[in-house]
Amino acid sequence: MTALRVAVIGAKGRMGAEACRAVEAADGLELVAQVDQGDALEALVAAGTQVVVDFTHPGVVMGNLEFCVRNGINAVVGTSGFTPDRLDAIRGWLAEQPSVGVLIAPNFGIGAVLMMQFAAKAARFYESVEIVELHHPNKVDAPSGTARRTAELVAEARAAADLPAMPDATTDDPDGARGAKVDGIPVHAVRLRGLVAHQEVLLGDAGEMLTIRHDSFDRTSFMPGVILGVRKVGSVPGLTLGLEHFLDLG
Ligand SMILES: NC(=O)C1=CN([C@@H]2O[C@H](COP(=O)(O)OP(=O)(O)OC[C@H]3O[C@@H](n4cnc5c(N)ncnc54)[C@H](OP(=O)(O)O)[C@@H]3O)[C@@H](O)[C@H]2O)C=CC1
Ligand SMILES: O=C(O)C1=N[C@H](C(=O)O)C[C@H](O)C1
Numbered sequence: 001m002t003a004l005r006v007a008v009i010g011a012k013g014r015m016g017a018e019a020c021r022a023v024e025a026a027d028g029l030e031l032v033a034q035v036d037q038g039d040a041l042e043a044l045v046a047a048g049t050q051v052v053v054d055f056t057h058p059g060v061v062m063g064n065l066e067f068c069v070r071n072g073i074n075a076v077v078g079t080s081g082f083t084p085d086r087l088d089a090i091r092g093w094l095a096e097q098p099s100v101g102v103l104i105a106p107n108f109g110i111g112a113v114l115m116m117q118f119a120a121k122a123a124r125f126y127e128s129v130e131i132v133e134l135h136h137p138n139k140v141d142a143p144s145g146t147a148r149r150t151a152e153l154v155a156e157a158r159a160a161a162d163l164p165a166m167p168d169a170t171t172d173d174p175d176g177a178r179g180a181k182v183d184g185i186p187v188h189a190v191r192l193r194g195l196v197a198h199q200e201v202l203l204g205d206a207g208e209m210l211t212i213r214h215d216s217f218d219r220t221s222f223m224p225g226v227i228l229g230v231r232k233v234g235s236v237p238g239l240t241l242g243l244e245h246f247l248d249l250g
Helices: 014-025 042-046 061-070 084-095 110-125 145-160 219-235
Strands: 004-009 029-035 051-054 074-077 101-104 128-135 180-182 185-191 197-205 208-216 238-241
Touching: 004 014, 004 042, 004 219, 014 029, 014 051, 014 219, 029 042, 029 219, 051 061, 051 219, 061 074, 061 084, 061 101, 074 219, 084 101, 084 238, 101 219, 110 145, 110 197, 110 208, 110 219, 128 145, 145 180, 145 185, 145 197, 208 219
Parallel strands: 004 029, 004 051, 051 074, 074 101, 101 238, 128 185
Antiparallel strands: 128 197, 180 185, 197 208
């Protein structure tokens, strides 16, 4: 069997370096290129790359993706920062390259995917929901991509259940202490040395609270999801948002 030819963009970063190690250790995958800041993307084509893994920066990921799609290279993307407008732009490029697959995964941790699914499932039973995401202090963006996606899924579930807006008597919040509102859901971001990637979803109603929490203590926790994405993305043309679509969740 010929090995699947994989390249990593952002290869010198925290996640990219881990992804290079995971690809090198995986059966049936060959790491054919490692690209980082200052390197030309043409190296991907020269190396005969079939699947790219992108862990770079929200400011550069769109350029990387456009290059990959236009050159017929499938992409597994962990980089954060995907807005609905960005997703539409990717769909536009893919319309011209219908055999290419792109997976955008806000979080590759299997437990984090389950946390998001459980939160969406629970949302319609609770009057209020808030999200607390906690990360290492070198993270470049806030709120996290995971928190944004969780808020979107929870807001969709609340809307489908016709729930009213959450009660919140605060009228004076000049410093934003009530958090950022993502699709109407308050999201609070903590940055602390010692943390990696963590999130709690708090769901409250009269006399009770359900807490759904996930912790990534080490970046190896993301790698089974990355490798699953690499193996599957070429057989799923078009745009896939969320690793849950590549998992059998029953
Ligand atoms: N989906 C998931 O499960 C996860 C997603 N992430 C996301 O992944 C992204 C990266 O995180 P992390 O690894 O911690 O960040 P790092 O800053 O450690 O790594 C990013 C790397 O990309 C490089 N880079 C920047 N611009 C370019 C470019 N134009 N071309 C090639 N490489 C470039 C950086 O170089 P330089 O330092 O010189 O700028 C750096 O080496 C973030 O958006 C983060 O939120 C993180 C963890 C899990
Ligand atoms: O920057 C990180 O570290 C992480 N980024 C992703 C995000 O923004 O959700 C995934 C995970 O939380 C780690």
